Amino acid sequence: MIALGQQIENKFLTAVNKKSGNNILDCYQCGKCVSTCPVSSFMDFPPREIMQMIKLGLKDETYMANSMWFCLTCAACSGRCPREIDIPRVMESIRHLAIEENVNPDDPHVKNIRKFHEIFLDMVRRYGRNYELRMMAEFNIRTRNLFKDMHLAPKALLKGKIPIGHEKVKSAKAIQRMFKLAEKLENTK
């Protein structure tokens, strides 16, 4: 059972609104996002319920749900939302808030998803773009599952789905400087 009414102020709602630049109160619970979302059936709570949970100020329940980690940010939901809420951005905002508060859901998949995000960002930082082959290798090493999806490799290579060469933008250094600047801004905030 959920207890409400003890606190008049909904700090969680304010935090999500501020971080995401949206107003969650705009959501009128139509559920169009849920039926649009390709992965909503795998989530603990589909996007509509996450919205309601934020409205009720259920911070812990929201953080402990796998929903925001499963979100692909494909933006199909926000493209169809009648109240024009940027739902992927809301999901991203709660991911950030959860990381800031160091809360991890129990779902074992979430750990891998987080690693995937980290490696992806690392690739961009280093090479200015995603170096796919390296990313796959690092992901398999870090998740200790060396031969994951290996059986798909020959076919994918033959079809040219995996570039073999070293992928890098011309001025990777400039990208690295951008990252440093962003980090600096983030820290001074």
Added chain:
Amino acid sequence: MARVGVFVCFCGANIADFVDVPAVVEEAKKIKEVKYAIDYKYMCSDPGQGMIRDAIVAHRLTSIVVAACSPRMHEKTFRKALSDAGMNPYLLEVANIREHSSWVHQKDKKAATEKSSDLIRMAVAKSIANEQLHEISVPVTKRALVIGGGIAGIQAALDIADARIPVVLVEKSPSIGGKMAQLDETFPTLDCSQCILTPKMVDVASHPYIELLPYSEVLELDGYVGNYKVKIKRKASYVNFDTCTGCGACWQKCPVKVPNEFNMGIDKRKAIYSPFPQAVPNKPVIDAEHCTMLLKGKCGICAKVCEKGSIDYAMQDEIIEREIGAVVVATGYDLWDPKPYEEYGVGRYKDIITSLEFERMVSASGPTGGVPLRPSDGKIPKSVVFIKCVGSRDEAKGIEYCSKICCMYTAKHAILLHHKVHDSHAYIFYMDIRAAGKGYEEFVKRAQVETGATYLRGRVSKIYQKGEKLMVRGEDAQIGQVVEVEADLVVLATAVYPYKDNPELARLLGISYDKYGFLSEAHPKLRPVETAKAGIFLAGCTQAPKDIPETVAQASATAAKVCGLFSGDTILKDPMISKVNTDYCSGCQNCVTVCPYQAIVTEEIPLGHGSKEIRTVAKINEGVCQGCGSCVAICRSMAIDLAGFTDMQIINEIVSI
């Protein structure tokens, strides 16, 4: 020799899908008297009526049978088609093959077809005996009675009076204004209710064409459309309104305190009182049930302080009569008593109030000065739970209908709560949000987004006390979990219920009402302001729950109806009424007893031609008779016949099948 024309309607698919219309036409052609028979997709349309007009002329028809929907629907339409072709309109017969055949026998086309043919055969037989009838012209008294002085009655009275038609406005309480006067602000614009209502109240009082009778009740209504006679009781107010200036000295000094009805009993008024400061007329009345002087003969303070000597303890109820031509009933509504909600602890917990109590509290002129306060300890509530559909849509509690206004006023209450108590929060338990109206959905959004009210979808299952707080438990169906809200105050949006005296009033007016006591309109779609009784109209919540704009619109509609009725010096009345054959009448007067309209009187006529001896016979008052036929059935000498439904016509119908 009769020449009957038969016109069979498809009614789109309504009849044609379940009745073999061409076969019915062929069957009709076999009847000896039928000289012309045809079918058409929509007989009521202009081309359809044209077919009837043309056939009347071309085939020299002497009576017409239209086989279509119920005569209640289009009898008038087809009668007009006959008139247009120069034929007496009462030579029409309608065979109802829709409601009486196609709709009720949808599973058996063959039987429905046969029944349709039978119905047509009967109508043809009856029409052969139809006589030419002519509408009866009766004089009209151009004065209207409006019962109820809420916004509906006020609007109706003003609109009728502005057309220079005298109006008698009867209000049971000491002031007009009704429920709207009790409201703080109104959705969806948050207009101050008093500010938009009181100028209209003043207009009523000062209008040269309105006779305002406050503190009065309708006792009796006799007569018929255009010629009613009404008896009105003017309750003793014990104050001479002609000399009273409304100075207020009397109620300031009165020592007796009584719960104030206008403020839902939150504060007290005196035994001599004017319900609220903006009351119209702004004259006090003495509440005889509580006045010590009237009860025990001691006190008399008000008489002593009154400089004008307006207090009259000997005043009696007065019964006055008025002649009127039409009635607008606008008795409004009451809030349903939520006592059956034992699971909410209604009556046990002081901090559960109704929406109208909350409305009085947030009103700037209310008993708490515009701030909601907990009845238990007078503290300002921070966490407030609003529960919608309390009574409404709860069949277990005996109400099936939706009260229509609660969704909107609860959204308003959430906004007002936030205006009055900034650090408060509204939790709203709802089943659906019904916000159909101009600017309504936007208003609900304002409550949800700007005010940030938490909407929880579910009915509250129970309320219990925990310390000072009330714990309100319900499901939030949006996340499929039970929630429990810690509340300082709980506001119940109780159902709109008809005014308790409606059934009694309906009986004395001779109109019908539904199982709840809402007065019934003549047709839910096409005659929503008329009652089944000619000349009596309905405005506002007396008919069904309504908000203010809808009530005002309906009130203006009744005014248009009244003005239409009074547009000529006479009105035409259906000629299908009873006739007495005095040769047969034995003067038993059984018909006088059974007539529900008091339309039959007796007269004395010579016993024979030129005779000096007299005998008593029945006489029908043409203006009053509604053609119900009760007298025809009771008459043992078969002296009474009903025009349009004569014995001959009925026998013809029976013999034909």
